[in-house]
Amino acid sequence: MRPPVSDAVESPVCGVSFALSPQGRLHVELSAGASEAGDGALGRIAKRFERGDGYGLFWLGASEPETALPPVPAFWRDLGRAFVVALCATSDLEALRGQVAVEVPREELAALAASAPPMIGGEYLTEAVLRELCARMGQAVRDELAGWQGTVEAFLRHANPIWNVVGRVCFHLAENKGDAETPFAFVATYTTRISAQARAQHLPLAQALREYTGARNKSALLALLVQVQRAAQTSAVAKDLVDSGAVFETLAWTPAEAHKFLKEIPLLESAGVVVRVPAAWRARRPPRPEAQITIGEAGGAGLGADALLDFSIGVTLEGETLTAREVREILEGTDGLALVRGRWIEIDRERLRQVLDHWSAYEKAHAAGGISLVEGLRLLAGARMDDQPAGAAATAVAEWSKVIAGAPLARALTGLRSPESLADLDPGDALRAELRPYQKVGLRWLWWLSSLGLGGCLADDMGLGKTVQVIALLTLLKKKRAPAPSLLVVPASLIANWRAEIARFAPGLRVLVAHQSEIPGAELADLPAARIDGSDVVITTYGATQNLPWLAARPWDVVVLDEAQAIKNPGAKQTRAVKALRGRLRLALTGTPVENRLGDLWSIFDFICPGLLGSAKAFSRFIKTADKRAHHGYGPLRELVRPYILRRLKTDTRVIADLPDKTEVRTFCGLTKRQAVLYQQAVDDLRAALAGIDGIKRRGVVLASLMRLKQICNHPSHWLGDGSYLPEDSGKFTRLRDIADEIAARQEKALVFTQFRELTRPLAQFLTGVFGRPGLVLSGETEVKNRKGLVDQFQREDGPPFFVLSLKAGGTGLNLTAARHVIHFDRWWNPAVENQATDRAYRIGQKSNVLVHKFVCRGTVEEKIDALIESKQDLSRQVLETGGDATLTELNDEQLLRIIGIDINSALAES
Numbered sequence: 001m002r003p004p005v006s007d008a009v010e011s012p013v014c015g016v017s018f019a020l021s022p023q024g025r026l027h028v029e030l031s032a033g034a035s036e037a038g039d040g041a042l043g044r045i046a047k048r049f050e051r052g053d054g055y056g057l058f059w060l061g062a063s064e065p066e067t068a069l070p071p072v073p074a075f076w077r078d079l080g081r082a083f084v085v086a087l088c089a090t091s092d093l094e095a096l097r098g099q100v101a102v103e104v105p106r107e108e109l110a111a112l113a114a115s116a117p118p119m120i121g122g123e124y125l126t127e128a129v130l131r132e133l134c135a136r137m138g139q140a141v142r143d144e145l146a147g148w149q150g151t152v153e154a155f156l157r158h159a160n161p162i163w164n165v166v167g168r169v170c171f172h173l174a175e176n177k178g179d180a181e182t183p184f185a186f187v188a189t190y191t192t193r194i195s196a197q198a199r200a201q202h203l204p205l206a207q208a209l210r211e212y213t214g215a216r217n218k219s220a221l222l223a224l225l226v227q228v229q230r231a232a233q234t235s236a237v238a239k240d241l242v243d244s245g246a247v248f249e250t251l252a253w254t255p256a257e258a259h260k261f262l263k264e265i266p267l268l269e270s271a272g273v274v275v276r277v278p279a280a281w282r283a284r285r286p287p288r289p290e291a292q293i294t295i296g297e298a299g300g301a302g303l304g305a306d307a308l309l310d311f312s313i314g315v316t317l318e319g320e321t322l323t324a325r326e327v328r329e330i331l332e333g334t335d336g337l338a339l340v341r342g343r344w345i346e347i348d349r350e351r352l353r354q355v356l357d358h359w360s361a362y363e364k365a366h367a368a369g370g371i372s373l374v375e376g377l378r379l380l381a382g383a384r385m386d387d388q389p390a391g392a393a394a395t396a397v398a399e400w401s402k403v404i405a406g407a408p409l410a411r412a413l414t415g416l417r418s419p420e421s422l423a424d425l426d427p428g429d430a431l432r433a434e435l436r437p438y439q440k441v442g443l444r445w446l447w448w449l450s451s452l453g454l455g456g457c458l459a460d461d462m463g464l465g466k467t468v469q470v471i472a473l474l475t476l477l478k479k480k481r482a483p484a485p486s487l488l489v490v491p492a493s494l495i496a497n498w499r500a501e502i503a504r505f506a507p508g509l510r511v512l513v514a515h516q517s518e519i520p521g522a523e524l525a526d527l528p529a530a531r532i533d534g535s536d537v538v539i540t541t542y543g544a545t546q547n548l549p550w551l552a553a554r555p556w557d558v559v560v561l562d563e564a565q566a567i568k569n570p571g572a573k574q575t576r577a578v579k580a581l582r583g584r585l586r587l588a589l590t591g592t593p594v595e596n597r598l599g600d601l602w603s604i605f606d607f608i609c610p611g612l613l614g615s616a617k618a619f620s621r622f623i624k625t626a627d628k629r630a631h632h633g634y635g636p637l638r639e640l641v642r643p644y645i646l647r648r649l650k651t652d653t654r655v656i657a658d659l660p661d662k663t664e665v666r667t668f669c670g671l672t673k674r675q676a677v678l679y680q681q682a683v684d685d686l687r688a689a690l691a692g693i694d695g696i697k698r699r700g701v702v703l704a705s706l707m708r709l710k711q712i713c714n715h716p717s718h719w720l721g722d723g724s725y726l727p728e729d730s731g732k733f734t735r736l737r738d739i740a741d742e743i744a745a746r747q748e749k750a751l752v753f754t755q756f757r758e759l760t761r762p763l764a765q766f767l768t769g770v771f772g773r774p775g776l777v778l779s780g781e782t783e784v785k786n787r788k789g790l791v792d793q794f795q796r797e798d799g800p801p802f803f804v805l806s807l808k809a810g811g812t813g814l815n816l817t818a819a820r821h822v823i824h825f826d827r828w829w830n831p832a833v834e835n836q837a838t839d840r841a842y843r844i845g846q847k848s849n850v851l852v853h854k855f856v857c858r859g860t861v862e863e864k865i866d867a868l869i870e871s872k873q874d875l876s877r878q879v880l881e882t883g884g885d886a887t888l889t890e891l892n893d894e895q896l897l898r899i900i901g902i903d904i905n906s907a908l909a910e911s
Contacts, residue, residue: 016028016029016030016045016046016073017029017030017120018072018073018076018119018120019119019120019121019747020119020120020121020122020124020125020129021121021124021747021797022121022124022649022651022746022747022748022820023651023797024124024129024132024133025053025797026049026053026056026057026076026133027049027053027798028045028046028049028053028056029046030043030046044059044063044064045060045064045073048060051140052136052140053133053136054133054135054136054137054138054139054140055140055144057076057079057080057083057133057136057137058080058083058084058137058140058141058144059080059159060073060076060077060080061077061078061079061080061081061082061083061084062080062081062084062156062159062160062163063159063160064077070627071117071626071627071633071634072117072118072119075112075116075117075119078112079112079130079133079134080137082104082108082109082112083102083104083134083137083138084156084159084163086102086103086104086105087100087102087141087156088156088163090102093152094151094152094153097145097152098142098145098146099142100138100141100142100145101138102134102137102138102141104130104131104134106127106131109127109130109131109134110127111635112130113125113126113127113129113130114635114638114639115633115634115635115638116634116638117626117627117633117634118595118596118597118598118634119596120596120747121596121747122593122595122596123593123595123596123647123649123746124649124651161272168190168191168227168272168274169188169189169190169205169224169225169227169228169272169273169274170188170189170190170191170202170273170274170275170276171186171188171261171268171273171274171275171276172185172186172187172188172189172276173185173186173253173258173261173262173275173276173277173278174186174187174277174278175278175344176252176253179252181254182252182253182254183254183255183339183344184252184253184254184255184257184258184337185250185251185252185253186250186251186253186258186261187204187205187249187250187251188204188205188228188241188247188248189202189203189204189205190202190203190205190207190208190224191203204248204250205247205248206248206249208221208224208225209221209248212224226272227271227272227273228241228242228247228271228273229242230271230272231267231268231271231272231273233271234267234270234271235264235267235268235271236260236264237260237261237264237268238264238267238268238271238273255336255337255338255344256336256337258336258337259335259336259337259346262277262285262286262337262346265277265284285346286337286343286344286345286346287317287318287343287345287346288317288345288346288347288348288399288400289315289316289317289322289327289330289340289345289347289352289400290315290316290317290355290400290401290402291313291314291315291352291355291356291359291400291401291402292313292314292315292316292321292401292402292403292404293311293312293313293359293379293401293402293403293404294311294312294314294404294405294406295309295310295311295312295371295376295379295380295403295404295405295406295409296309296310296376296405296406296408296409296410297310297312297406297407297408297409298310298406298408303373303409303412303452303453303454304373304452304453304454305373305374305453305454305455305609305610305611306372306373307372307373307453308369308370308371308372308373309370309371309372309373309376309406309409310370310406311362311363311366311370311371311376312363313356313359313360313363315327315352315356316402317340317341317345318343320341326340330347330349330352331349331352331353333347333349334347334349335347335348335349335350348400351396351399351400352400354396355396355397355400355401358397359401372611374609374611374612376409377612377640378612378640379403380403380404380405380413380639381636381637381639381640382398382403382635382636382639383622383636383637383639383640385613385614385618385619385621385622412448412452413643415445415448415452416445416448416449416452416454416456416643416644417642417643419441419442419444419445419448419646420441420444422444422445422447422448423444424440424444425440425443425444425447425476427443427472427475427476427479428475428479430475430478430479430506430508430509431471431472431475431505431506432504432505432506432507433468433471433472433504433505435468435469435472436465436658437658438464438648438654438655438658439464439465439468439469439472442458442460442466442469442646442648443469443472443473443476445458445646446458446469446470446473446587447473447476449585449587449644450473450477450558450584450585453584453585454585454609454644455585455586455587455588455607455608455609455644456587456588456608456644456645456646457564457587457588457589457590457594457604457605457608457644457645457646458470458587458588458589458590458646459589459590459591459592459593459594459645459646459647460591460646460647460648461591461647461648461649461650461655461746462591462739462742462743462746462821462851463650463663463665463849463851464648464650464655466562466589466591467497467498467501467562467589468501468505470488470560470587470589471501471502471505471506471509472505472506473558474486474506474509474536474537474558475506475508475509477557477558478508478509478536482536482557482558483557483584484533484554484555484556484557484584485512485532485533485535485536485537485538485556485557486536486537486538486556486557486558486559486560486583487537487538487540487551487556487558487559487560487581487583488537488538488539488540488560488562489540489541489542489545489559489560489561489562489578489581490539490540490541490542490562490563491541491542491562491563491566491738492515492517492541492543492670493668493669493670493731493734493735493738494562494563494668495513495515495517495539495541496668496670496858496906497666497667497668498539498562499511499513499539500666500668502537509536509537510534510535510536510537511535511536511537511538511539512531512532512534512535512537512538512539513538513539513540514527514538514539514540514544514548514551515539515540515541515544516905517905517906517908518905524548525547525548526550527550529554532550532554538556542566542567542574542578543574545574545577545578545580545581546573546574546577551581552577552580552581552582554582555582555583555584556581556582556583556584557583557584557585558583558584558585558586558587559581559582559583559585559586559587560587560588560589561578561586561587561588561589561607562589563589563590563738564588564589564590564604564607565590565592565594565600565604566578567579567603567604567607568597568599568600568603568604569599569603570599570602570603570606570616575603578607579606579607579610586607586608586609587608588604588607588608590604591742591745591746592741592742592745593647593745593746594645595638595641595645598619598623601613601641602616602619605641605644608644609644612640612641612644613640613641622637623637650820650848650849651848656848656849661842661849661850662838662842662849662850662852663849663850663851663852664852664854665851665852665853665854666854666856666866667735667739667853667854667855667856668856668857668858668863669731669732669734669735669855669856669857669858670731670857670858670859670907670908671713671731671857671858671859671860671902671907671908672716672728672729672730672731672908673908674716674729675712675713675715675716675729675730675731675907676902676904676907676908678712678716678719678720679709679712679713679860679902679907680902680904682705682708682709682712683709683897683900683901683902685705686701686702686705686897686900687893687897689701689705690702690893690896698889699889702888702889702896703889705900706861706888706900709860709861709900710755710756710826710862711756713732713826713857713860713862714730714732714754714756714759714825714826715729715730715732715733715759715762716729716730717729717762718756718758718759718762725762725765725766727766731857732825732826732855732857733766735855736752736763736766736767736770736823736825736855737766737770739821739823739853740767740770740771740802741770743801743802743820743821744770744771744772744801747801748801748819748820748821749794749799749800749801749802749803749818749819749820749821750801750802750803750819750820750821750822750823751802751803751805751810751816751819751821751822751823751837751840751841752767752802752803752804752805752823752825753805753806753807753810753822753823753824753825753834753837754804754805754806754807754825754826755806755807755808755826755828756806756826757779757780757781757806757808757809759825759826760777760778760779760804760805760806761777763804763825764776764777764802764804767802767804771801771802773800773801774800775800775801775802775803775804776790776793776794776800776802776803776804777803777804777805778790778803778804778805778806778809778810778814779805779806779809779810780806780808780809782809787814790803791814791815791816794816794818794819795815795816795817795818796818797818799818803816803819805837805840807828807833807834807837810837810840814840815840816840816841817841818841819840819841819850820841820848820849820850820851821841821850821851821852821853822837822838822840822841822842822850822851822852822853823852823853823855824837824838824852824853824854824855825855826855826862827854827855827856827862827865827866829865829869831869834854838850838852854866857907858903858906858907859902859903859904859905859906859907859908860900860902860903860907861899861900863906864899864900865899888900
């Protein structure tokens with residue numbers, strides 16, 4: 001699937017764009033300007049993926065193990081390489097061949113998923129997705145081997161000479177418990193195949209001297225020893241073994257000799273030598289004494305941005321605290337391997353002393369009052385962004401230190417990371433909504449943030465109910481007697497949505513709309529404090545934050561930013577105005593994947609948790625450092641922000657089971673000034689035309705006027721016929737962009753219905769700019785013979801991202817289940833017809849939940865007809881049966897003008 005246009009990291013330096021789809025498929029495309037001739041590695045990578053992501057990942061890991069790559073392709077190369085390593089380690093590989101099944105260790109996949117760099121579709125990346133990709137790599141290998149005439153060993157060597165199975169040399173280090181002077185043993189082995197069982201078996205390397213005797217086998221012996229000879233060029237241990245001939249012997253080693261060997265394991269493995277050490281050693285290293293830093297041990301449950309945390313230092317060995325005497329003996333002893341508490345440990349006195357000195361100096365510098373909350377959180381995540389050790393000192397601190405949270409802080413963070421473990425909450429009768437289980441979890445998370453005094457980002461997928469979760473929180477706060485009103489900052493186009501949802505779910509909340517559509521400008525600028533304090537919730541817009549100083553001058557209980565990506569530009573005047581708002585709790589709502597857009601991530605966190613990600617310059621330096629790390633460079637950043645982002649996706653099986661198959665939402669849109677003027681003119685013209693006419697002539701005039709009003713609500717150009725269709729001239733186009741942006745960011749697909757054939761092309765041109773690639777159009781002009789081809793294109797996973805259809809031509813007979821969204825751009829005023837169109841996506845074969853967006857222009861005939869239909873009145877039944885246009889022609893002049901008249905304050909969409 002071609003990735004959508006976004007500011008996500010796409011590895012443009014590499015010239016190859018990687019995108020993970022909602023279905024867990026990895027799509028790769030050679031970027032414009034990159035060519036196979038000019039960029040050999042890039043061409044090879046893109047070419048491999050043409051056969052599927054399993055083939056591409058396998059060959060990326062197998063054939064490009066040492067190619068320098070940017071973070072995103074390097075991450076996927078790491079996954080492929082992990083698979084190939086596991087493949088090479090599979091027993092009886094030659095015998096299994098076409099039935100081989102490879103299991104990459106679960107903890108390795110989990111570590112990869114947790115530390116992935118920002119990428120398109122990164123929100124879909126989980127351990128389960130990586131496991132599925134490994135399964136597809138397994139199928140790719142089985143398919144490749146089915147057509148391979150040689151051995152599996154030859155196949156792997158064909159990919160890259162380092163991937164050899166049979167004939168590979170292995171250096172073993174084991175404990176020799178019977179000898180106190182030389183407590184370690186070394187032996188080199190090689191793998192060979194016993195032809196009868198076709199099984200690989202380890203034999204002492206000395207056996208090769210006897211097996212490969214004679215001139216005919218000399219080349220085989222040299223090929224076997226090539227990894228050892230390569231290792232001897234960089235490793236002093238390997239050179240000594242080769243030069244002395246001791247590589248063919250079983251050796252007894254002192255702790256110092258064994259430690260020297262351990263330090264050179266990376267050099268040996270990079271040369272292709274397999275290394276095995278005692279199984280009890282984690283990460284193939286003996287345990288080390290490490291500095292254990294405990295923060296946040298004292299204090300209660302409340303934290304708050306201004307909280308100070310206590311800080312203490314100890315030395316531990318595999319979780320056990322060492323005594324002062326043991327630490328002193330270690331620091332006064334010798335380097336290398338030592339037996340402590342009955343186990344071999346690795347000691348580097350200089351490094352341990354350096355690490356302890358570093359933390360002692362740090363403790364001394366913060367002795368006055370403790371460390372700040374944000375600094376403590378960075379230490380826990382390993383993501384410091386201030387001045388810190390560099391080079392070898394930084395490596396020592398990272399490798400020989402462990403930072404843990406004290407019990408109170410740990411409890412607070414556990415509640416944020418696992419809100420399902422928190423106690424359930426009951427908003428009571430004040431909330432007239434039955435929250436779904438995942439929404440109850442969201443409410444618990446929001447309440448936990450509130451109790452801790454921390455900010456957060458609710459980043460649920462579109463359609464999962466972020467609004468109702470926030471309303472539930474507001475009802476709880478009122479029940480607990482919140483000290484001040486809460487402030488909702490929303491795009492102007494969403495004022496009506498929020499007001500309608502609050503009235504529906506929490507009518508007991510007192511709402512004040514601080515916007516010129518509700519309050520005249522002069523009065524709004526100097527609103528009495530008593531009027532504000534008499535409200536539970538104040539709704540305002542992003543634009544108003546720049547023009548109403550009192551918004552920033554007073555404290556709020558909760559400040560909520562809806563569509564928080566509006567502050568993604570940290571230098572914008574609007575962003576600065578929003579960040580000046582004061583709230584006990586700061587919440588950001590967004591459906592876009594902020595962690596995949598690093599600029600958005602920093603700016604949003606600068607609002608919800610100021611200082612957590614450092615200054616913009618410090619964050620930029622941190623990201624550059626993460627880009628340069630060989631492995632898991634983004635793990636600390638993800639760990640740092642994870643507690644403060646709650647994201648649930650519609651692709652999550654736990655959420656899918658909890659959702660209705662189809663969710664319908666009304667999407668309120670405003671009118672631009674140009675639309676409002678044209679609309680009022682149309683109403684005035686109809687009022688004048690109605691004088692003195694009746695019968696069929698009156699019916700015709702009314703129907704023509706209704707058509708004119710619908711067209712104006714869509715776009716001025718739709719009525720004027722000037723063909724310009726500037727997006728900023730239409731409130732509906734503006735709202736469509738907001739929704740389509742989020743759909744594109746999720747790599748999902750949409751159907752867009754309009755009852756007007758002439759509007760299909762302008763809509764498609766507009767959406768092409770939003771999605772970054774063209775979609776499809778079907779109207780009455782589309783030949784019947786071409787329709788199946790259009791449907792087939794759309795149904796492909798990598799097919800076009802949107803399909804614009806005229807309601808009459810596309811409302812029946814089509815199967816378009818690839819769509820996750822249905823947008824009714826204009827209304828037919830007959831729900832039965834609209835439902836038929838919706839069912840193009842929501843029908844047999846649809847495996848995902850469908851979100852239906854019904855556009856309604858505020859303050860116009862569209863909103864009034866929609867309200868009538870919802871009210872279940874007699875008139876609404878007539879509308880259901882005949883369609884709104886025909887029904888309205890039967891009304892008298894006063895009734896008709898009352899319904900089509902414009903409510904100018906509600907209709908205007910400007911901020």
